Amino acid sequence: MQVSITVNGNQRTDEVEPRLLLAHYLREVRGLRATNIGCDTTSCGACTVIVDGLSVKSCTVLAAQADGAEVTTLEGLAAADGELHPVQSAFREEHGLQCGFCTPGMVMAAIGLLADNPDPTDREVREGLEGNLCRCTGYHNIVRAVRTAAKAGAAAGRVPQGRVEA
Amino acid sequence: MIPAPFDYVRAGSVEEALAALAEHGEDAKVLAGGHSLLPLMKLRLATPAVLVDIGGIRDLSYVRVEGDGADAVVAIGAGTRHHELQRNEVARAEVPLLPHVAGRVGDAQVRHRGTIGGTTAHSDPASDLPTALLALGGTVVLQGPGGRREVPVTGFWTGFFETAMSPDELVVELRVPRTGVTGFGYEKFTRRENDWPIVAAAAVAGRVALANMAGTVVRATATEEALAAGASIAEAAELADQGTSPVADMHADADYRRHLARLLTRRALEKATAAA
Secondary structure (H helix, E strand, O other), X not given: OEEEEEEOOEEEEEEXXXXXXXXXXXXXXXXXXXXXXXXOOOOOOOOXXXXXXXXXXXXXXXXXXXXXXXXXXXXXOOOOOOOXXXXXXXXXXXXXXXXXXXXXXXXXXXXXXXXXXXOOOHHHHHHHOOOOOOOOOOHHHHHHHHHHHHOOHHHHHOOOOOOOOO | OOOOOOEEEEOOOHHHHHHXXXXXXXXXXXXXXXXXXXXXXXXXXXXXXXXXXXXXXXXXXXXXXXXXXXXXXXXXXXXXXXXHHHHOHHHHHHOOHHHHHHOOOOOHHXXXXXXXXXXXXXXXXXXXXHHHHHXXXXXXXXXXXXXXXXXXXXXXXXXXXXXXXXXXXXEEEEEEEOOOOOOEEEEEEOOOOOOOOOEEEEEEOOEEEEXXXXXXXXXXXXXXXXXXXXXXXXXXXOOOOOOOOOOOOOOOXXXXXXXXXXXHXXXXXXXXXXXX
């Protein structure tokens, strides 16, 4: 079947099997490998991306379900001149990562959280990121990073519009 | 993990979905949010030959009040996603138990996809929203080749993953009595904040429903009868596990589940009373 999906501002039509998962579509068809596949069971959140403004676990969405949608992955966050998205900057500033495997999903889920709740408390951050696991247990700095990102205001909860070259 | 191959049909309307179900019969499964079905398919525990995707039928997403006074019902479209129900102003004012419980399903990413019709049709006894729907009472509206019919929630869930639906029917709406802003309690015991309930109890208007205490969500009828006869909450809650048949798994043995059912019922009833 054919799907037409806009990823980071770039629309493309591809022939895919109906059973192709969005995570595999992003990594293998579009070549965007920041989106990690961790548990593959909708538990860990490493594969979180933004679909039409909402965070989703791309291992549990078919590419077919994203036909016509706008998807943002980690690769779509930084500006063309390399300037990081406020959530990316905050993760770096607060050292919100250890091994880094969960980080792309954490960053995307954090953007989704901040879109919904621009100034969350520590508890709201922990609840809001419940669907993302850090096996290094680096949660304290992740919470700090999200609180720091919130200081950037509405921009922290937005994904860039327009084309980002992969 | 990759699902077994299947044919994919995108339904643009309820009629198109019903036509596809009529054509493919038991070989077809309906895909809404996909957050119960796709994990089962990835584990090859479900291998439907055809998926009928109703996720794009946006006119199945609504919450509205129908009728007046004591007969008023709140109608919720089957395609309403958990995060939509959680924030819906009509739902919060007219039947606040439902948006509260919708906000306790899974995690944010799951709530962005999962639908109330999907969790109703899936019939997992550990599901949050069916527990709330059973406590509220009301009906499941099904649409099939012969038109629409309403099945009371008390008779809808017939077993583990089994319902009173036929394969050619679709859940199109949930109808619950309008409670208005009233006391309710939803207590769920989990290992993580919003995980699947090991046991959960929903209490509203003198009724109590339990998750994960049998092959389906169940009402705590002995507790309800005791409350109606004037028993205290503590006395009535002690009867909550009567008539249930909890299983043992890695999270809890059956006796512990019975203990949780009594405890969570008491807490849910206390919350419902305190907030009323």
